[in-house]
Amino acid sequence: MIGKKMEKALNEQVNAEMYSAYLYLSMESYFKSLNLNGFANWMRVQTQEEMVHAMKIYDFIISRGGRVLLKTIEGPQTKWDSPLAAFENLSRHEQKVTSLINNLVDLAIEEKDHATNSFLQWFVNEQVEEESSADELVKQLKLMENAPGGMFMLDRELSQRVFTPPASQGEA
Numbered sequence: 611m612i613g614k615k616m617e618k619a620l621n622e623q624v625n626a627e628m629y630s631a632y633l634y635l636s637m638e639s640y641f642k643s644l645n646l647n648g649f650a651n652w653m654r655v656q657t658q659e660e661m662v663h664a665m666k667i668y669d670f671i672i673s674r675g676g677r678v679l680l681k682t683i684e685g686p687q688t689k690w691d692s693p694l695a696a697f698e699n700l701s702r703h704e705q706k707v708t709s710l711i712n713n714l715v716d717l718a719i720e721e722k723d724h725a726t727n728s729f730l731q732w733f734v735n736e737q738v739e740e741e742s743s744a745d746e747l748v749k750q751l752k753l754m755e756n757a758p759g760g761m762f763m764l765d766r767e768l769s770q771r772v773f774t775p776p777a778s779q780g781e782a
């Protein structure tokens with residue numbers, strides 16, 4: 611059975627992951643409005659991944675005998691000054707999510723909740739990947755600032771990203 615403090619903190623993370631999905635869906639819409647459909651595709655896949663993160667925590671709370679209580683999801687930003695500005699926002703956001711995950715691990719240790727600590731290690735590793743792919747794209751976009759042709763090549767590359775659904779809930 612999960613403790614009340616941990617249950618509440620994990621519920622907040624469900625909301626944070628859903629907010630991430632909402633933010634990236636908003637970015638998808640922004641890229642669509644610029645006709646950068648590859649960038650939009652990348653954001654759609656990112657959105658789907660965030661929903662997998664949210665549902666993974668949702669299922670975990672329930673599997674530990676807890677209760678999921680959904681709350682309002684904050685409205686995301688809807689426009690950015692440039693594709694670079696959107697990816698810089700994404701990169702900053704992922705850093706923030708990493709600190710939220712780290713706080714959850716700290717709490718699990720404090721509460722001596724080994725099952726939750728073990729569950730959260732998947733997210734610790736996932737955040738390394740999330741931050742690194744965001745950083746890579748920020749760097750590529752910075753290099754392209756004075757070479758608009760590169761933007762179309764990157765757009766084509768990002769159109770290749772495909773969402774891979776988790777094999778089963780709990781194994782995302």
Ligand code: FEO
Pocket residue numbers: 627630659660663704707740
């Ligand atoms: Fe769910 Fe992008 O971290």
